[in-house]
Amino acid sequence: MPKETRRRPRRVRMSAEQRAQWARERRELVGSVITQEEFRGAFVVEHIRGSQYLIRLVDGTEVFASHKKQKEAFGGVSKGGWKLWEDRR
16 A cells, blocks of 8 residues: 655745735834833844844843734734744754
8 A cells, every 4th residue: 555645735935026015014114113012112123034133122232033923913013923033053
């Protein structure tokens, strides 16, 4: 009896318009103040790449954080989806 092979579902490719819109959305986060509980008052200094940003915490410390878009609207991108960047090796 042949062994069943599983295929991963193919990813849907982004259109050029989607890619451009999402790039604009990431750039628009720069200069925002984060209101998410753990980061309240942090300032988005720079977009690094993909979901990675440089943020300045209230105490002046600059750290790397990632932002994941929220499926449900929280009233703004600054209210959710932020977490400290983890180096995975």
